[in-house]
Amino acid sequence: MGTVPSALKHCLSYQHLLKEQLWIGEPGAPPPAAPHPGQESQASGLPEYIKIVEVGPRDGLQNEKVIVPTDIKIELINRLSKTGLPAIEVTSFVSSKWVPQMADHKEVMRGIERQPGVQYPVLTPNLQGFHSAIAAGATEVSVFGAASESFSKMNINCSIEESIEKFEEVAKSARNMNIPVRGYVSCALGCPYEGNIVPAKVAEVSKRLYSMGCYEISLGDTIGVGTPGSMRRMLEAVMKEIPLSALAVHCHDTYGQALANILTAIQMGVTVVDSSVAGLGGCPYAKGATGNVATEDVIYMLNGLGVNTVDETQRPN
């Protein structure tokens, strides 16, 4: 940049700039029909629609230091429900001894106002959590595997194999009740204890989760160490075992790589992206570091690429 101008007050407001550049107009307003600078996503080889899975209320809040009152959690989820997001991870049916932030899981689940067409998955680490979730009204659940033995041991005190066995119990009950199950694979691009994680291991764990009935596998760069290079290699390995349409990426921005990694994933055909409103949730493994990628920043990028993030058939009124 050259010299700093003194006439900053004549700058266009950011609202003007965004409205002009990126279709961000009135809520619920469709994008203009005229060709857009972002180009048609089809021409650039990108998916037409990306499903955003909002994990702020669970993954985000879980990693925030301050305990959030129940009514605020409910208000957060209700507001998110009105933004057009197709899936919002509500809470976690885990013991409050381990995750105090999620102690109010039942109250939150029962307290939220559900929008038609929006999914509200909850975490269920085992059968007990699953039953509790169903009793509280959950209609979709998630299970969390890892591609690292050390991480699995440190996190849930059992091996990957033992954790898979627990999830199989959940998957079986879920199948009997027609409850969809989403599978997460943590440490997909690196582990805070083991360091490098081989793509083949990620593919193996993903395949186990998919085979037991998970409809979608979210591949998590838990400590955000991944780059477009390692993302590509990992996805190539996983795509050999799982159909592309069943894959999601869950990138952390700890090293500032999240959007570049997400771009790489969608260039490879991934159509589901996890993110957290306001980038809620730091990284417990790197003090002071950021964690989840911010939903706003992801949507900004997707808008600029001409990729739709609202499912037209489910647009809220």
Place this chain on the structure above:
Amino acid sequence: MPQCATAALPRDGSRGQVSAAAAAGAFPRRVKVVEVGPRDGLQNEKNIVPTPVKINLINMLAETGLQVIEATSFVSPKWVPQMADHTEVMQGINKLPGISYPVLTPNLKGFQAAVAAGAKEVSIFGAASELFTKKNINCSIEESLERFDEVMTAAKAASIPVRGYVSCVLGCPYEGKISAAKVAEVSKKMYSMGCYEISLGDTIGIGTPGSMKEMLTAVMKEVPVGALAVHCHDTYGQALANILVALQMGVSVVDASVAGLGGCPYAQGASGNVATEDLVYMLNGLGIHTGVDLQKLMDTGTYICNALNRRTNSKVSQASCRL
């Protein structure tokens, strides 16, 4: 807090494989990183940095493997007080062989002062927006390029290479949308005038991979990709994604600022330049050669942030595990 696996940075174990992929044509094999922290970065920092600290900063950067370090700006101190010590800085730094230390020269007077102070490379700043040029330097784009003609003539006579910047390539804080054709037109003019490289600047960081691709497609029709650089701001968090797309299109020169120095004067509280550490981290992960030692770069970032009494904007620096 759990024990991390390593005190140092995570290492990508299979760089060899990725280098093969890079060689196959997906990405450039090498990228030249142009470090703009001492000029673009400091210029947009509120606190005035003492001359010895500036000199130290540049000397430390020169030890990291960076090949190009923008040292200062020969502009009137009335406009840019931070750069008032341009002559002292230029004369005070320890210039290492093989490293280029370009300086900004807005006009012939600045050029002459720069050469007198020992500059061996200069940069000139154009813009793809008429309003921005008017607000910034009180003339039209055409008039600004005429002013630069004088600099170009003098530079040619002195065998001094000139780098051209084009601001507002993906959006303007006054005009809003900027057409890719206009960027191509201004870039072509500056390249024809004799600039060896054109750095395309997303001045307000508003671009996305979509608009970056569109803009580069237009510019590449007029200027060879080997003469292009991208200068992305991270104001909307899009910088690395935008840079990724530029690399995929063949661009192999990327500007960045250590510690992400330099806020954005157009968006209060917003970030500005992309952090060199975060860029190098990504390039390392892609197996692209930069010659930069990331640890030394981070140490330099820590140094200048302490001197500025501010937190780093580099996520890589923030995340680095200190046991």
